[in-house]
Amino acid sequence: MILENYKHQREQDKMTSRLGKILRFGAIGLASLLPIKKAEAQGNVHGNIEYIQSEISENSYPRLNAFYSLPQRIEGYTFMELYQGGKGYFGRTTLDRAITRGVGPRAIVNHIGESFTETGLGVGAVVPHMPRNSFATVGALPLFVDKQGRRLRHQGLVQYFFSTPLPLKLNLSGFGEWNILAENGPEWGYGEFNLGRKIGPFMVTYNPALLNDGDAMPKVEHRVAVTLNFGGTN
Numbered sequence: 001m002i003l004e005n006y007k008h009q010r011e012q013d014k015m016t017s018r019l020g021k022i023l024r025f026g027a028i029g030l031a032s033l034l035p036i037k038k039a040e041a042q043g044n045v046h047g048n049i050e051y052i053q054s055e056i057s058e059n060s061y062p063r064l065n066a067f068y069s070l071p072q073r074i075e076g077y078t079f080m081e082l083y084q085g086g087k088g089y090f091g092r093t094t095l096d097r098a099i100t101r102g103v104g105p106r107a108i109v110n111h112i113g114e115s116f117t118e119t120g121l122g123v124g125a126v127v128p129h130m131p132r133n134s135f136a137t138v139g140a141l142p143l144f145v146d147k148q149g150r151r152l153r154h155q156g157l158v159q160y161f162f163s164t165p166l167p168l169k170l171n172l173s174g175f176g177e178w179n180i181l182a183e184n185g186p187e188w189g190y191g192e193f194n195l196g197r198k199i200g201p202f203m204v205t206y207n208p209a210l211l212n213d214g215d216a217m218p219k220v221e222h223r224v225a226v227t228l229n230f231g232g233t234n
Helices: 002-033 036-041
Strands: 045-054 061-070 074-082 089-096 103-112 118-126 135-146 157-166 170-179 187-199 202-206 209-211 219-221 223-230
Touching: 103 135, 118 157
Parallel strands: none
Antiparallel strands: 045 061, 045 223, 061 074, 074 089, 089 103, 103 118, 118 135, 135 157, 157 170, 170 187, 187 202, 187 209, 202 223, 209 219
């Protein structure tokens, strides 16, 4: 019985390793070949440049956001944040392919100081029956692997995003995620809210960060952001 369990576990580990390698090399290929410039020339990309000013001055940084369409009806989103004081950068690429009723596979690639750090695979879905001009998505990514193709057993995300208009030409949006496979139980990862309105070509918002403090609930860091759109309005 022990020998059979051992063999079964080895087979599972081999399958995970093979899947990890497929995810790794597929994500590297996507990250290096994303035809964003071509998409922009065809009018298929838009985004914005933000400057985020935190109540903690050294936590302020610029962020670039790009939304684009790829072949096979894949919708992509990439952001990149450049930190102060030699702290490097963090970015993420999210790829969604809706198959039926807004539901389909989702892949993310994290860029933590380098072009590829880790990748996750799961499913994303558009929330149906939202109020007019409102939008929301949810996602679950239970499988993560690092750049060596090894499964990250204590990483699995549940995500949300929403955007809705408010009176006085205000807009409220937000996103966040929990790590449901954290070693000590479900744990908040990171999130933000944005509440603001357009002033000329800029969007000015109250932009609190929802930070990890070791449990399932976030702590708040107060911030404001100024955003300039390019290539359309997101």
